[in-house]
Structures are given as C-alpha cells and as structure tokens.
Amino acid sequence: MNIPNMEPRRIQLVYWGYAEGKAGMHIPPHAHSCWQTHFTLSGSCRLRTDEGDFLLHDQDMIFLAPGVRHTLTYPESYLCYSCKFQADLFGLPPVIHSPGSKFTRGVIQTVKTILETSFPSRFFGVPEGTMILPGDHYQLLMEYFLTGVLATFRQARMEQSPVIARIHQLIETQGKPFFSVAEAAEACGCSRNHFSLLVRKETGMSARNYLNCLRLECARKLLLHTDQNIGEIALQLGFSSPFHFSDFFKRMSGVSPLRFRKSGKE
Template identity: 25%
Template sequence: MLERPSKAPLSSPIIAGQLPNDRMTNRAVRPNGTEDWLLVFTLHGHGRVRLPDRTVRTLDKGDLLLFSPRTPQDYGYARHASDWWNIWVHFRPRPHWIGWMSWPLLSPGIGILQASDTHAEIEAELRRMIEVANGPGRLRLDAAMNALERVLILADPLNPRFGQTSTDERIHKALVIVGERVSEPLDVESLGNEVGLSRSHFTLLFRRQMQVTPQTYIESVKLTRAAQMLQSSNWTVSQVAAANGFSSPYYFSTRFRKFFGTSPSAYRTAGQKGAGDP
C-alpha cells in the first residue's frame, strides 16, 4: 500500500485535487499532520480514517472530513473497498472562517459533518474550486478561496452546533476593528481596551469564541492580506510590510515564513509561475 509524503506544500493558500487520479495512492499517513487545514469530501465509494486511539471510522458518500493543523492524518480506502472517489483541499483559512469550522469531533483536531442533503451543491462548488485553482488568471487563488468559502457556508447548517452559540458583541466589535484597521499596528491590550475588557479577560473570551488567540487572529488577517498584495501588486516586500502594520520588513518576513512556510519573495514568485499553468 502506497503512502503520500508526510508534508503537503505550503507555498499557496489553497491546493486542491480529486482522487482517484493518475497519481493515486491508497493511503495518506502524516504522523505530524500538516501546517494547514485539510478537507476531504467523499463523492462515492468508501474511505476510512484511522484515529489516534486506533479506532477506524468509515467515510461514506457526503462525509466532510476536516483535519486541523498539526493533527496526525491517516486516511484512505476502506478495507475491501473497490473505489473511493473524493475531493481534497489543503488550505489556510480566511480569519473569519475559524468559528465556522468548529465541527463535531471524531477525535481532537478531526471534525466531521454529513452532507447527504446538500451533496450536489457542495460537490459543484468543490469542482468549481478545483477548476479555477488550477486554471489561468491572476486572481485564480482568490476565486478558489471564494468557492471554498461557499462550501463552508453550505456546510454550516449541517453542524449540530449551528445556532447554539452567538458571537459576543464585544468580540464582534474587535473583529470589525481588526478588519478596518489592518494597515495599522494593533496589539491585544489596546484592542481589549477599545471593547471595554482587560487584556486577560479579552484574550480568554476571544479564544473561547474564535478558537484562536487574538494575537494569532490579528497576525493571520495581516499576513493573509499581505499575501494577496504580493500576488496582485508590484509593491516591494518592505512596502507590503508597512501597508499591513509591520514596522520591520525583517520581522514581517520572519512571521510570513512561519505562517506560509516560505519567504514573501518566494511566495510571489510561486504565484507568478502558477498563473501561467494550464
């Protein structure tokens, strides 16, 4: 039985494909997971995911399987299955998606939803995502991310947690502030003060509602915007850094590499090469 490499490429915010294909393998095993999120949608046939406690869960038509970053991955064809057709996507979520991906868990870091009632709509969006992601066009990755966002919106009503929680108005205000002032230096303490909370209370409430710390959220918004600017403008790395509130280009490059797994310059080059691929 063949296994996929232990790491997926990190130079793009979204990498998608379909199995079976001509590079098909029967099983993917990544003991340390990946630095991005992974979504696997079963079209038909039967797959399986092996959990850290060694139990196995079968994947059937309509199952949406979601791995969070650095979660061990072990999935593939179900035992004795003749086929397993699926669409997969590695991605770095837009910051406002984080709360949407709080799915029921098979195991820590492994979420699942059953989409039998909306299977056709989700499949259509995922196929559109693959088509635009692998096509020409300067904004192809943004278009692919838009299609994936529609998938998550379609999946949200399927979540049994849907409607059980709502965002605290102070946290909502903080999200708006970050979005409106992404080009400015922002820190957790001043953001908490603006919404009337101490740093510690703000951090606790934000993490409880958004599943990430406020500092991680702020940085992800800035770096995601910076990545888009690198691929859609001729600005220098220093100019992009300054436009997103980073006073030091060196610090910006360090954080960018940590987030995307590559330098800003290499990220831009990869995007330019990809835009010409068939």
C-alpha cells in the same frame, strides 16, 4: 487604503481518490501533515478526534486540519471521495463537520462532476488513490472549487461569531490588522484573557497566532495587488522597520516578501 476581506488562498491538492472501509474495520490513531476531507457517498463511519466524535453518514462532509489525530471505525461498509491538500487557512476550526443537507449534496455532486469530467480516467479505481505531481494541471478546477467551499464555511463561521466578525470589520475600517492581542481585545470590548479564550474556541488557534495569520494575509494581498514598496507595506501594517516586516514575513511563510511578490506575478 482599505484591505479587502481576507479569503483563503487557493488550496493545492496533493492526493485524491476513493476511501473505502469494510464493516468492522478499525484504523488506529494517526494524523496527516496536510488537510484532509471526506465526501461521504454511502455507509457510515465513526471518526474520533480530540475535538469530538463524529458519525459520518451518506452525504456528510468533514475536513480535518493538519496534525489532528483521529481514529476511524466502520459499523458498516463505507465509501467516500477523499482529498488531501495544502492550504494557508485561518479562521476555521481544526475539524469541520457538515451533516448531510441540500448544501452538502450539491457540493458532493459537483465534486463528482469535476472528477468525472476533468480528472484522468485511468486513475479511477486505483486502490491507493493518486498523488498530484508538480507538473499536473488537471486538478486546478477542483482546487478552486474547494477553496470556495472553505470560504463559505469561513464566512458562515464569521457570521456566527461576533468576536471574529468584529475583528474583520475593524480591520477593514482601520485599513490594517491589530498588532497586539491587548489592542484587539480592547477594540472588541473584552478582557485579554476572555478574548484569547473566544478566539481559541472559534479558530482552534491562539489569539497571537490568529492575529499573525491575519497580518500575514494582509501583507500578501498588499504585495500582490499594490505597487507599494516593502517599506510602505511595513509602515502600513505597523512594523517598526522593513527589516522587522521581512523577518516576520519569512518566518511565517518561509519566503521573503520580494520572492513572494515575484512568484505571485510570474
């Protein structure tokens, strides 16, 4: 059977609010344990990372992956919507900067509409922002929307990267992910070293980690959307035994395949 295209799973929002910087303010180097995004509403902000320097203006968007150290400097007063979220994302660089455009204006307007129509009004204007609690549900529409925005970035990146697009095309054709870096490199007509460099450049991940993420996402889809047992899934994905597959899945995701299947169908 062919495995469907691997899109990002729905994100889980953990924080939302307004982020404001006053002219001349400087925030020293720091990093977050989750993804963070800024949707710029007004003013400007200089954000410095190891991936590069970015000057954010009105209607710009930026996404920062977990662990990306950055500093913030405000040449003038700055205001943005800010969200932090957990997500299993791959195929995306650690920093995604989208300058102001018709697309970003549409995204920011939609974010504004969702916030104003489905988020509790009592939390607006809270200086420290608002944490999402385990029992909250008002954020679901925003989570699905941001998942779609990230899927759009991912698709655009695939179209711009022949190597990444080729990997996904071959996975669809053969019905399973590549098991080794050497195998994937050969299929793409590259040396192993050149392939690894290209993947690192396009995704910010090592080739091994990237292929493991693809394999994990394939496994998740098979667990949730087919009735195949663990042994059949292990065989389809190229594992030597159900034990090795289960060990890989738990190591990558933190839960066993059976528990993941059960929780996903509850």
